[in-house]
Amino acid sequence: MWRNTMADAVLSFAHGAIFLDGICLPGLLTSLSVRGQVRYDLAEQDGLSGKTKTPLGWEDDSIILSLALTSEDESTCYDKLRIINGWFSGQDSSGNPMVLRVANPHLLARGISEVVFDGLESSETDQDDIINASLKFSEHNPPVVKTEVRAAATGAAPSTSAAEVDVDQRLMVDVE
Numbered sequence: 786m787w788r789n790t791m792a793d794a795v796l797s798f799a800h801g802a803i804f805l806d807g808i809c810l811p812g813l814l815t816s817l818s819v820r821g822q823v824r825y826d827l828a829e830q831d832g833l834s835g836k837t838k839t840p841l842g843w844e845d846d847s848i849i850l851s852l853a854l855t856s857e858d859e860s861t862c863y864d865k866l867r868i869i870n871g872w873f874s875g876q877d878s879s880g881n882p883m884v885l886r887v888a889n890p891h892l893l894a895r896g897i898s899e900v901v902f903d904g905l906e907s908s909e910t911d912q913d914d915i916i917n918a919s920l921k922f923s924e925h926n927p928p929v930v931k932t933e934v935r936a937a938a939t940g941a942a943p944s945t946s947a948a949e950v951d952v953d954q955r956l957m958v959d960v961e
Contacts, residue, residue, distance in 0.1 A: 797888035811865035812852035821846045845924040854916040862916040873905040899925040
């Protein structure tokens with residue numbers, strides 16, 4: 786059973802299983818991919834064909850977890866998809882999509898400590914009783930973290946306000 790509201794949940798996966806807040810999602814993890822890319826400014830120049838590309842930084846990384854959902858005696862592939870969809874549509878206490886802390890060596894090696902579950906795709910064929918689900922996550926970089934990273938790069942002290950919470954606490958990662 787999933788929870789529709791949750792604060793500070795943890796995403797982890799190991800040995801072919803995905804865990805959200807300690808609860809094993811149904812299905813077998815078949816692949817994990819992480820994509821990072823450069824952000825460009827595209828500008829047209831007078832008298833020239835095409836556009837000039839100026840690198841500006843990096844986009845938030847995207848993560849795709851692929852699952853095979855099979856039917857078994859205790860539940861069908863549709864039952865399993867319904868559970869995953871419940872997690873996808875889960876909300877924090879403000880009604881926003883949940884931010885999940887990450888506990889996975891692959892994602893941590895890429896510098897990803899928080900993600901948002903921002904996409905769910907599912908497909909099936911008429912050849913078998915399996916649904917292939919793709920869970921899409923986007924790296925979450927709160928504005929305060931971006932400010933501190935920028936400030937650290939320039940050696941300046943970041944500005945803070947009463948609304949900003951302790952970044953060290955928010956970036957604490959549980960590694961299993």
